[in-house]
Amino acid sequence: GDSVTQMEGPVTLSEEAFLTINCTYTATGYPSLFWYVQYPGEGLQLLLKATKADDKGSNKGFEATYRKETTSFHLEKGSVQVSDSAVYFCAHTNTGNQFYFGTGTSLTVIP
Amino acid sequence: KAGVTQTPRYLIKTRGQQVTLSCSPISGHRSVSWYQQTPGQGLQFLFEYFSETQRNKGNFPGRFSGRQFSNSRSEMNVSTLELGDSALYLCASRGTGGASHEQYFGPGTRLTVT
Numbered sequence: 001g002d003s004v005t006q007m008e009g010p011v012t013l014s015e016e017a018f019l020t021i022n023c024t025y026t027a028t029g030y031p032s033l034f035w036y037v038q039y040p041g042e043g044l045q046l047l048l049k050a051t052k053a054d055d056k057g058s059n060k061g062f063e064a065t066y067r068k069e070t071t072s073f074h075l076e077k078g079s080v081q082v083s084d085s086a087v088y089f090c091a092h093t094n095t096g097n098q099f100y101f102g103t104g105t106s107l108t109v110i111p
Numbered sequence: 112k113a114g115v116t117q118t119p120r121y122l123i124k125t126r127g128q129q130v131t132l133s134c135s136p137i138s139g140h141r142s143v144s145w146y147q148q149t150p151g152q153g154l155q156f157l158f159e160y161f162s163e164t165q166r167n168k169g170n171f172p173g174r175f176s177g178r179q180f181s182n183s184r185s186e187m188n189v190s191t192l193e194l195g196d197s198a199l200y201l202c203a204s205r206g207t208g209g210a211s212h213e214q215y216f217g218p219g220t221r222l223t224v225t
Binding site: 008032036041042043044045046051076090093097098099100101102103104 | 115117136142144146152153154156159161164169201203212213215216217218219223
């Protein structure tokens with residue numbers, strides 16, 4: 001069935017380091033792909049999305065490219081900041097009616 | 112535009128009791144989904160309502176139920192609470208048209224069952 005697998009955390013990086021969080025998905029057809037971010041004590045916020053193969057979603061310095069051939073949507077940022085410390089969730093949906101989320105990757109950025 | 116609101120934000124209940132959580136979607140959004148978030152399981156989909164009808168349901172026991180009102184506000188009810196029901200319950204609303212695949216989440220209700 002449909003699912004999302006993302007890299008286990010927690011991830012700890014120094015400020016200005018390069019970030020990659022891996023995400024692969026299993027889905028029928030051509031799903032839309034998302035990254036959400038959750039800051040402590042808050043709900044999830046949409047970070048970026050891609051709706052078709054080879055699309056690149058980007059926001060706040062984060063990027064992810066929809067790779068249909070590898071069924072992946074890895075999240076990257078060239079230089080992380082302390083304020084990026086949060087939990088990141090990869091997700092997909094085919095119909096928009098049901099979303100499938102990964103288990104989340106906790107990121108801590110230290111000064 | 113106001114975001115998704117959930118009430119209450121925190122709740123403590125005893126095993127065997129029941130609880131009702133409320134979610135008000137973004138104005139104009141007709142779809143409301145509910146999720147259970149726990150450290151071990153991540154986000155688990157409970158159900159989705161659209162125009163007062165349950166459109167999708169996840170793999171949760173019948174103790175978990177919901178409804179949606181004509182103004183799109185939604186409630187979720189859990190009966191006969193168990194310790195394992197302790198979790199953050201998130202609701203998300205979704206619009207229609209081109210952005211219909213974008214979900215907007217509320218801050219959640221933290222339920223603790225003792």
